[in-house]
Amino acid sequence: MALLYETVPMFEDAWIECLGDLGRYRMAVEYDDIQERETWTGVSRSWYTKASDKIPMTGRLYHHLAILARPNALKQLYFYAKSLCVPVPFLSARDSVLTLFDPLLNANPSTSQRLDPVDVAFVRVHGILFSGAHEDQLEPSMKQFLDLLDSRIGREHGCWLESGYFIGISLSCLLLGFGDASNVLMNAVLKNQQTDDTTMDDLPDPVLTDAFKTAVGFAASTYEIVIARSGDKNTLPCLHTLLVFYWFMMDFEVGRQYLEGSIPWEQTALLLNYLLRTSEFKPRLHTPEIPWPEGGKAHPLPEDYAMRGLIYTANYFPGKWFKNAAIDDDEKYFEPASTVSKRCERILWLGYSMAMRKRRLHWDQNTKQFSAKSNESNDDN
Numbered sequence: 001m002a003l004l005y006e007t008v009p010m011f012e013d014a015w016i017e018c019l020g021d022l023g024r025y026r027m028a029v030e031y032d033d034i035q036e037r038e039t040w041t042g043v044s045r046s047w048y049t050k051a052s053d054k055i056p057m058t059g060r061l062y063h064h065l066a067i068l069a070r071p072n073a074l075k076q077l078y079f080y081a082k083s084l085c086v087p088v089p090f091l092s093a094r095d096s097v098l099t100l101f102d103p104l105l106n107a108n109p110s111t112s113q114r115l116d117p118v119d120v121a122f123v124r125v126h127g128i129l130f131s132g133a134h135e136d137q138l139e140p141s142m143k144q145f146l147d148l149l150d151s152r153i154g155r156e157h158g159c160w161l162e163s164g165y166f167i168g169i170s171l172s173c174l175l176l177g178f179g180d181a182s183n184v185l186m187n188a189v190l191k192n193q194q195t196d197d198t199t200m201d202d203l204p205d206p207v208l209t210d211a212f213k214t215a216v217g218f219a220a221s222t223y224e225i226v227i228a229r230s231g232d233k234n235t236l237p238c239l240h241t242l243l244v245f246y247w248f249m250m251d252f253e254v255g256r257q258y259l260e261g262s263i264p265w266e267q268t269a270l271l272l273n274y275l276l277r278t279s280e281f282k283p284r285l286h287t288p289e290i291p292w293p294e295g296g297k298a299h300p301l302p303e304d305y306a307m308r309g310l311i312y313t314a315n316y317f318p319g320k321w322f323k324n325a326a327i328d329d330d331e332k333y334f335e336p337a338s339t340v341s342k343r344c345e346r347i348l349w350l351g352y353s354m355a356m357r358k359r360r361l362h363w364d365q366n367t368k369q370f371s372a373k374s375n376e377s378n379d380d381n
Contacts, residue, residue, distance in 0.1 A: 016054065017061065019047040024064070041068055049329070053322070056309030059083035059090035066093070066100075074119045076100050077126060078166040078306070081173035085186075086309050087193075089179050097178075101127030105134045118152045121145035125218060126170065129211045130178055142218055149225050153235060160234045161335065164226070165303035168241030171219040172312070175212075175245070175259070179311075182207045188254045189311060206254075220262040227264065230271045236343045237303045239271070243350045248312040250354060265360040265372035272351040272370040275344045283345040285352035289318045291345055297324050301343055302333045 024044045045068045052061040059082070066079030080097040083090045104124045121144040128138045153160050177183025181190055187206035223242050226235045246263060249255030276283070284291040293299055298321045300308075307313045308322060351370060355363035362371045 084179035164238030172245035
């Protein structure tokens with residue numbers, strides 16, 4: 001297979017995925033040898049990641065990566081959710097994700113003891129809203145997560161960077177109903193992306209469910225806790241990923257109808273002004289697309305790679321944003337000191353872009369400051 005990969009480049013994508021499959025088969029063979037199993041897990045993960053870089057809109061690959069992410073429940077949730085919220089979703093993941101949810105919903109002590117209580121509560125909330133089962137655990141699980149989140153962020157420091165964007169993306173996918181076409185937001189997105197081969201008749205009617213309403217409130221409460229730590233740079237990846245989703249959905253009437261009133265705009269304006277005040281350079285707010293590095297070669301943020309391929313990020317990244325061949329796999333998730341400034345500029349760009357829509361967020365050209373409008377001052381014209 002490696003020989004085919006090197007000598008028949010026409011089918012390179014297929015060979016790469018097959019090499020990932022072979023790595024998974026070796027994992028099964030080496031069941032009793034933990035060290036060998038870990039080695040082959042890493043090999044398989046590497047090939048699937050390479051494949052997903054080449055065809056980022058294919059959900060099947062994220063499903064495979066979710067399986068390989070064990071026992072990291074938060075990372076598994078992110079990959080399963082992503083596999084269902086890309087243009088080519090892997091629908092079998094709706095069954096596979098239950099292998100993550102069921103042990104937590106059924107209070108398996110051996111599973112819960114190995115995981116951080118914050119992660120357990122977060123994943124359990126998603127499991128309940130996804131499956132509709134064990135609803136008696138929903139309120140306690142949401143409360144546990146929200147009560148413990150702030151101390152968890154403070155305790156982990158830089159280690160919460162990755163966890164932050166896993167949480168932000170998972171919440172965004174939760175708001176899309178894990179890709180369910182009857183979800184009010186997902187339905188609008190799919191209708192907007194209709195092609196000549198797909199008609200409106202192929203989509204079900206949107207259904208406003210209690211689970212969706214709960215998800216809206218849960219996402220907003222999480223956002224509010226995270227944004228309250230405005231001086232903590234480790235929260236920025238989470239805020240960035242959530243703002244990308246809100247930025248996208250504000251172009252849709254249903255997004256404005258169901259999400260706009262839940263977002264803490266005043267705190268968002270305070271954060272944006274804080275980032276302006278503490279910025280080490282003048283941020284580029286007026287560019288038509290996300291600011292390119294001064295050298296002309298894109299250097300995506302770690303969470304850019306995590307968001308790549310999602311159904312709501314297609315218009316966020318410029319066409320050649322991921323084409324810098326000089327960046328190897330190890331560099332993609334490396335956080336040099338300059339990353340913080342790039343991330344701040346990106347968040348400010350998103351804020352300015354939303355303010356230009358002249359709804360809840362406002363930009364004062366004279367004072368160069370953001371502010372928030374009240375609900376009553378908006379109409380949906």
